[in-house]
Amino acid sequence: MSTSKNIRELSLPALEEYFIHIGDKKFRAKQVYEWIWLKGAQSFEAMTNLSKDLRTRLAADFTLPALTIDATQYSADGTVKSRFKTSDGHFVEGVLIPTEERKTACVSSQIGCSLSCKFCATGYMERKRNLNFDEIYDEVVLINQQSEKVYGKKLSNIVFMGMGEPLLNYSNVLKAIERISAEDGLGMSPRRITVSTAGVAKMIKKLGDDKVRFKLALSLHAANDKKRNEIMPINETNNIKALIEALNYFYRQTKNEITLEYILFRNFNDSLKDAEELVKVYRQIPADLINLIEYNPIENAAFAKPDEDTVEQFMHYLDMNKVNARLRRSRGKDIDAACGQLANKN
The missing domain is CATH 1.10.150.530 (DNA polymerase; domain 1)
Structure with a gap:
């Protein structure tokens, strides 16, 4: 070196x-x-x-340890997945997700992950290291170039939902966002950037103290501690009560938008009782939205996605209870680029 x-x-x-x-x-x-x-x-x-x-x-x-594109895959639905190579020979993935209205970059913050969430391919990898702020910035620059080349449009949004837990690489993520939103950087509004966390209560509060201007998403995925402990070991030290308190603190400090992410797993968290528990959690958080996400199968996990009827009943229950929810159809499944599938596979 x-x-x-x-x-x-x-x-x-x-x-x-x-x-x-x-x-x-x-x-x-x-x-x-x-x-x-x-x-x-x-x-x-x-x-x-x-x-x-x-x-x-x-x-x-x-x-000048710049990130380079090592391999690119194109999905039938227009999603583009890139495997980036770091100057010290590690690999990390990022995704361009196109829709009619927006072009979104899904970026990674760590090489691997230490949190071991049971439904996520990255969680089965070892965490090698944090990405430096300029490497995160490079991901966005390279995905933006792809967006301009393939779709003739610049990126409209950025989500930190790729590999790793952003709040465990706090200073690099914040510094990268500062560069991305700087006038002499990419000049993107922080309001178009969402940082997603598995739930590190202490760091959610720190975001509030630092008066950040970007949006926050919590990967909830189960609305009681027993179930959440099963699939997300981080919940044992950051339980739902602690997260509710941290999110309320974050909102009081920043007034920024908060979203709850909830992947539906068949016969695990998709019953009407689960929906009822989810509504109770939602009522205690100033959340704008619940994103219901369809599960994308991965090799190591035994989860499956619910049938359409179950999903519809779950959605209907939320709707009846005046919950602002939307179902997010995953994109890029055919190239392992969908939510939870990033794993640096060949």
Whole structure:
């Protein structure tokens, strides 16, 4: 591993200082800054408006550990899944989800995951490391380029629902979002960004304290502790009561939109009693919406999705109880790109 500093850790003023220090013009800093944040340069060699000598000097003084696309798969429904390769040889996946109204990037925050949720393919992988803020930013840049190339449109939304638990990589996720929404970054409104968590109560409160401006989604998936413990071990230390309290605190501090995510599993959490328990939890949280998600089968888990009648009855119960709910049909299932399926498979 190189001991040189990652150039993207430098602010624009720090870059200006560097160029003055080496006896070059201050405006070079802006040129380099644009290459690394706006043009998505993956190497110093790509910075063609700099002299060859300067590019060689930059390569000697700094690293530019950019993410590259290792493989791409295209689904019959238009979803595009990419396997990205990090500069130290790890792999991580991201997905472009297109609909008529929006083009959404589903991005990862960790290589693997430490939470072991029983229904999620990433949960069966070992967590190798956190992604750095600039690697997360690269995912968005590369998926945005795909969106422009395939659909002729820029990304409209970003969801942190890929591999890993975003709130266990807190500072890098927040720094990446800051860059994504910065004017000299991608300039995307934080209101178009949703961070999804399996439920780390302490960090949900910290989001409130930090007055973040993006939306929050809680992966609930069971509305009582006994069932949630079974499928999401994190619930043993972050139970539903603690999460309700944390989400209320987050909302008081930020007034940001909160969504509850609920995957339906056959004969596990899809009965009308489960729906009743879900309504009770919903009533205690200032949530805008419950996203009901169809389960996408994975190799290691014995879950199945409910039949259409059961789903309809569940939806009808929520509707009768004035719950704002929608059924989210998964996309990209044929290329293992749907919710819960990301696992770096070949």
